[in-house]
Amino acid sequence: MQEVYDLLLLIISNITEKLTQGNTKAYHQEDVLMILHRWEKIKEDFKHPKTGTFNISKIPDIFDCAKYDSLYNYNICNQEVKSLYDVVTQIANMVVRQEYGITDNDKLQIARGYMKPLMQKIGTDLHANTAGHRLYNIIYIIAMFFDVCGCRFLQYLRYMKIFLQTEKNDKDIE
Numbered sequence: 001m002q003e004v005y006d007l008l009l010l011i012i013s014n015i016t017e018k019l020t021q022g023n024t025k026a027y028h029q030e031d032v033l034m035i036l037h038r039w040e041k042i043k044e045d046f047k048h049p050k051t052g053t054f055n056i057s058k059i060p061d062i063f064d065c066a067k068y069d070s071l072y073n074y075n076i077c078n079q080e081v082k083s084l085y086d087v088v089t090q091i092a093n094m095v096v097r098q099e100y101g102i103t104d105n106d107k108l109q110i111a112r113g114y115m116k117p118l119m120q121k122i123g124t125d126l127h128a129n130t131a132g133h134r135l136y137n138i139i140y141i142i143a144m145f146f147d148v149c150g151c152r153f154l155q156y157l158r159y160m161k162i163f164l165q166t167e168k169n170d171k172d173i174e
Contacts, residue, residue: 001054004062004091007084008043011077015039018076027072035073038065056095063092 015036018024026032042065046058066085069077101107 001056001091003087004084005043005047005054007080007087008039008046008062010080011084012036012039012043014078014080015076024076026076030073032076035069035076056091059088059091059095063088 015032019032019036024032026035042058042062045055046062047054062084066081066088069081070085074081101110
């Protein structure tokens with residue numbers, strides 16, 4: 001991890017030097033100062049200043065930035081970003097796989113945690129903008145899509161159908 005940190009320091013130093021030269025162009029007119037701030041933020045988040053411990057949850061961020069800059073901002077970051085990319089790729093192969101859970105059950109629980117509120121929001125929005133039975137068909141299609149993707153929302157869909165039927169009956173009574 002110290003090697004990654006040392007390469008981060010070297011990249012920041014090189015970007016600072018390029019920034020003082022003033023004529024360096026980044027990909028899609030990205031501001032070189034913004035690139036510098038991005039790498040400084042990663043450096044600060046990666047190593048705790050007081051304890052000196054490394055935060056391995058930042059490896060995917062380092063990997064993404066190193067890959068992006070090695071492809072698009074090579075003229076600014078030079079060979080150091082390629083070296084960082086090579087080193088962090090090996091670490092990322094272990095860390096990224098566990099980013100969203102280790103076991104299949106962990107991954108499913110995390111996916112449900114993200115998808116349930118999303119499905120509720122979609123259902124609420126659709127309900128506010130469409131008629132009852134059409135809404136159920138739309139939600140069913142969406143739920144089937146997420147079910148195919150590994151998220152089990154058919155039970156949620158059944159609750160939604162009961163909710164819609166109850167709400168429709170309440171409107172009929174009024």
